[in-house]
Amino acid sequence: MDSSEDVNLELLTLIWLDNNVNTDKDNVEFQDKFRSSINYLRTFDNCSECEDYIINKINNKQENIILIVSGRLAEQIIHKIHHLKHILAIFIFCFNKDRYESLATQFKKIRRICTGLTTLLNEINDYKKSGLCQINESIEIILNENKLFEFLLEIKRNFLDKRYFLEICSKQYENNFNQIKDFEHFYLSSNALNEFFNQTFLYQLLIKSLHRFNIEMIYFLRFFIQDIYEQTNNLPTISTKSYRGQLMRDDQIDLLKNSIEKSSIRLNTILIAKKNYGEILKALKDCSNGNNYQRVLFEIDMNDIGKEYEQYVIYPITSYFNITSIYYENNIYFIKIIIGNKKNFIKKDFSSIEFAQYLREINNLDQSQKFFELLLKQFPSLNSQCYDGLARIAQDKGLYEISLEYYFKSLDTVSNQLKPFILNNIGCAYDYLEEYDKALKYYSQSLTLMKNTKHQSMSLNNMAIIYAKHEQFNDAFDCFQQSLIIRKKYLPDNHPDIAIIYINLGVIWSSLHQFDDAMKYFNLALKSFSSNHHLDFYRAIIYQNMGDLFLKENQFDQSLKYYQDAFDIFQQIRSIDHPNRSYIQQQIQLIKQQK
Structure with a gap:
């Protein structure tokens, strides 16, 4: 067996099980030809090792597998692995086709029984391009507010991206390097759709990266995404309905309902459909759906978004979908959808650093961290911004000591103009660590260096929080009022930055046991955050403070309600060991014990 355990960046894994796979001359020579079709090839001459690899190793990674197996070993292994969802197709390679026909009747995933290697390779290539393969792609549903793909379309390309991309590919395709050489010398932007629909290695890398949200690969492949988008714009618009078959999990069906x-x-994909309803329906009926997966047929209403390319209909990666109806019949969910496109609002020339910041904004903290680390390697001139971004992510994760390390690195390299903002952030980190004197020191330094009155409101607000924690309420109110006056001068009444001050005023009134005043400010803040999904963190903070307030009043039912509301949000956006989640869980347990 090939012992390499590197990560498969492509959609498909090809496994070949045969006692003579690595000893027969023809088999060995044909391995390179199979790699030209599916790069990630694993060979086994032992049935038990192959079974262990499929069930205990690769299945946990949810890799989509095409299996080649000799006739004799097919009888030993197929019944053990056929039920796995990620076994897409099985091809039996043997010299006596008739002997194994009964297996093909018994097991639906057996696509062909082949007696020649060339025929076998052709059958695998045909299957790859069939609707069955697309139906099994593991797509995910994301919120329409996510503007990730719009941003990707606007980030300029640079020569470093291509160099890093080629370095990654040289490792992934070390046994199949001709593809990479061809790409390096012959790739043309005007040929992007041909590369896509012929399912070259670029297609395989792109679709896998989108499905797994591999942000590094998506970023490096944005040239391909941009080329596909531009070329698609020049295609004729579809004038009829189109259809797409898909296997989807039960929880995804519920979300769609x-x-x-x-x-x-x-x-999280570039949606490809066809105009031939019968073809899609047949492919769906022919596919095997495992546990917790359902067959779905999307009927896409006629629109001016879809573009025709040969027998396919391609929809822009920026498309969004409105579900109009769902019904279930003959073991298939039929889902009617209307498609729209929201590409136009993004500003041109979106920067890489803004993209990393956006990933954090939509709470993709791990991906944002990876991206900042990537930019740190690529662009030394962005060190200060990258360190600041990494510090904010560590702070979001509750890793305040690590956050401080990054902030101080940023402070060493930042311009004088931006230094007050880093000092303010250092103060925040010390605040979270409950080192209030240090926090106040850095807030004061920040305020002193702030040249712009508008920005002074930030440090004033944070200083007020420290004063409140020291029960210096007059100083706290004074700072909050100064901050509020500044923000109201420059911002609309429902702006989140004004709402943050309302939260803090509510906390002070709560500390003073002034229930009505506290609730007044918490509710004012809640109005500003109720309509923006990306500000859920602040809604959770408000609910947490409301829970604290009602607990002080011994109103346990109301307190429990707000703590639970806060926990439901934190559960979605913060790690299990984050301080906010831990605190609320403790409070919920405390109330349940007292009731």
Whole structure:
């Protein structure tokens, strides 16, 4: 067996099980030809080792597998692995086709029984391009507010991206390097759709990266995304309905049901459909759906978004979907959707650093961290901004000591103009660590260096929080009022930055046991955060403070309600060991014990 355990960046894994796979001359020579079709090839001459690899190793990674197996070993292994969802197709390679026909009748995933290697390779290539393979792609549903793909379309390319991309590919395709050489010398932007629909290695890398949200690969492949988008714009618009078959999990079906005529959704892929309803329906009926997976047929209403390319219909990666109806018949969910496109609002020339910041904004903290680390390697001139971004992510994760390390690194390299903002952030980190004197020191330094009155409100607000924690309420109110006056001068009444001051005023009134005043400010703040999904963190903080307030009043039922509301949000956006989650869980347990 090939012992390499490197990560597969492509959509498909090819496994070949045969006692003579690595000893027969023809088999060995054909391995390179199979790699030209599916790069990630694993060979086994032992049935037990192959079974262990499929069940205990690769299945946990949810890799999509095409299996080649000799006739004799097919009888030993197929019944043990056929039920796995990620076994897409099985091809039996043997010299006596008739002997194994009964297996093909018994097991639906056996696509062909082949007696020649060339025929076998052709059958695998045909299957790859069939609707069955697309139906099994593991797509995910994402919120329509996510603007990730719009941003990707606007980030300029640079020569370093291509160099890093080629370095990654040289490792992934070390046994199949001709593809990379061809790409390096012959790739043309005008040929992007041909590369995509011929399912070259670029297609394999892109779709896998989108499905797994591999942000590094998506970023490096944005040239391909941009080329596909531009070329698609020049295609003729479809004038009829189109159809797409898909296997989807039960929880995804439930999400779609809850979205009917309500919220829009998006898919983490470039949606490909066809005009031939019968072809899609047949492919769905022919596919095997494992546990917790359902067959879905999307009927896409006629629109001016879809573009025709040969027998396919391609929809822009920026498309969103509105579900109009769902019904279930003959073991298939039929889902009618209307498609729209929201590409136009993004500003041109979106920068890489803004993209990293946006990932943090939508709470993709791990991906944002990876991206800042990547930019740190690529662009030394961005060190200060990258360190600041990494510090904020560490702070979001509750890792305040690590956050401080990054902030101080940023402080060493930042311009004088931005230094007050880093000093303010250092104060925040010390605040979280409950080192209030140090926090106040850095807030004061920040305020002194702030040249712009508008920005002074930030340090004033944070100083007020420290004063409140020291029960110096007059100083706290004074700082909050100064901060509020500044923000109201420059911002609309419902702006989140004004709402943050309302939260803090509510906390002070709560500390003074002034229930009505505290609730007044908490509710004012809640109005500003109720309509923006990306500000859920602040809604959770408000609910947490409301829970604290009602607990002080011994109103346990109300307190429990707000703590639970806060916990439901934190559960979605913060790690299990984050201080906010831990605190609320403790409070919920405390109330339940007292009731």
